[in-house]
Amino acid sequence: MQFGHLCIGEKILLMKKHNFSAGPCILPQEVFQEASKAILDFNDTGLSILEISHRSKDFVDVMDEARNLALELLGLEGQGYKALFLQGGASTQFLMTAYNLLQTKAGYINTGTWSDKAIKEAKLFGEVIEVASSKDANYNYIPKGFELPDGLDYLHLTSNNTIFGTQIKHFPVVDCPLICDMSSDIFSRKLDFSKFDMIYAGAQKNMGPAGTTLVVIREDILGKVTRAIPSMLDYSEHIGKGSMFNTPAVYAVYVTMLTLRWLKAKGGVTAIEEINDRKARLLYSEIDLNPLFKGFAAKEDRSNMNATFSLADGDLKETFDAMWKEAGINGLNGHRSVGGYRASMYNAMDIEGVGTLVDLMSELERKA
Ligand SMILES: *Cc1c(COP(=O)(O)O)cnc(C)c1O
Numbered sequence: 001m002q003f004g005h006l007c008i009g010e011k012i013l014l015m016k017k018h019n020f021s022a023g024p025c026i027l028p029q030e031v032f033q034e035a036s037k038a039i040l041d042f043n044d045t046g047l048s049i050l051e052i053s054h055r056s057k058d059f060v061d062v063m064d065e066a067r068n069l070a071l072e073l074l075g076l077e078g079q080g081y082k083a084l085f086l087q088g089g090a091s092t093q094f095l096m097t098a099y100n101l102l103q104t105k106a107g108y109i110n111t112g113t114w115s116d117k118a119i120k121e122a123k124l125f126g127e128v129i130e131v132a133s134s135k136d137a138n139y140n141y142i143p144k145g146f147e148l149p150d151g152l153d154y155l156h157l158t159s160n161n162t163i164f165g166t167q168i169k170h171f172p173v174v175d176c177p178l179i180c181d182m183s184s185d186i187f188s189r190k191l192d193f194s195k196f197d198m199i200y201a202g203a204q205k206n207m208g209p210a211g212t213t214l215v216v217i218r219e220d221i222l223g224k225v226t227r228a229i230p231s232m233l234d235y236s237e238h239i240g241k242g243s244m245f246n247t248p249a250v251y252a253v254y255v256t257m258l259t260l261r262w263l264k265a266k267g268g269v270t271a272i273e274e275i276n277d278r279k280a281r282l283l284y285s286e287i288d289l290n291p292l293f294k295g296f297a298a299k300e301d302r303s304n305m306n307a308t309f310s311l312a313d314g315d316l317k318e319t320f321d322a323m324w325k326e327a328g329i330n331g332l333n334g335h336r337s338v339g340g341y342r343a344s345m346y347n348a349m350d351i352e353g354v355g356t357l358v359d360l361m362s363e364l365e366r367k368a
Helices: 029-040 057-073 089-101 113-122 235-240 250-265 268-289 314-326 351-367
Strands: 005-008 011-014 081-086 105-110 127-133 155-158 178-181 198-202 213-218 293-295 306-311 341-344
Touching: 029 250, 057 081, 057 213, 057 250, 081 089, 081 235, 081 250, 089 113, 089 178, 089 198, 089 213, 089 235, 105 113, 113 127, 113 155, 113 178, 213 235, 250 268, 268 293, 268 306, 268 351, 306 314, 314 351
Parallel strands: 105 127, 105 155, 155 178, 178 198
Antiparallel strands: 005 011, 081 213, 198 213, 293 306, 306 341
């Protein structure tokens, strides 16, 4: 099978693979088209988006629209939250959260590799209490029913565990600030986002290309630590400068803005959640009904974004791998710490893509 692109006049027709990669992720075709036009001529300025000044009105408008769309799609406008597009990935947020907010002790729920990394960074700044962990079962479930110690500066959670394929469905009610790494399920479902005091997400999982990280933070939780904070790591500094303290990741913010526009036009998180639920039901029911496959994560904690599963019989691996590669599927191999397969079904993955995978799984059953 051939994949490539055809240019017909102005229109670029992409003949795409079904991209199940965990990140950088699939983005909507419309976004790729719009974003490639902007490389050649952005907003009819006669300049490429890659060369315009980040202080130009055209780009300041992009940054403002991206920040406003983020708050609007989360239902957080006018409630004391600020949206920022920072650099350094979600990994820099592991340390920035603690730098800005950890004075004495903070609680962390350890649900996987990413939480574990956040814990490691936070320990540089204060006492870290691992309130609950699912490390005992290679993170295949979400710990529940834990007791929170008193006097925490904040509680940190990871809403979706990209590697292990688990997702928090019910968030704890707490009396301290609640911080959540939503890198791999931001804008994928409807939640009461006002329960969180801070949300962060690397763009490249479900929101845009690599290079920028969304931070949504309630301003009133800042300014409580006594340590001095370097400007580039200080949320207040970035808020004061409208996310333009230094040169932002211009193109990454632009493509993220286009993706958020696309999501809004589709009906926002409520509409996309319905599609995401359908995709996840389609794949998980195949995993459960097809005797050749088994799921990794505990059923009640299964992620709607990243489905982890494996073949019950390893001898079929070569056959199955050849089948999905032939069908134009990309990025299905599991993370090395879980093995097997991982199908990432982010917002831009359509139900037909998931259908292609499910059809191959049942075809394998018929063949075997
Ligand atoms: C990928 C990922 C990260 C790390 O993101 P970077 O932008 O690469 O630093 C953190 N948290 C979660 C949940 C992730 O999936």
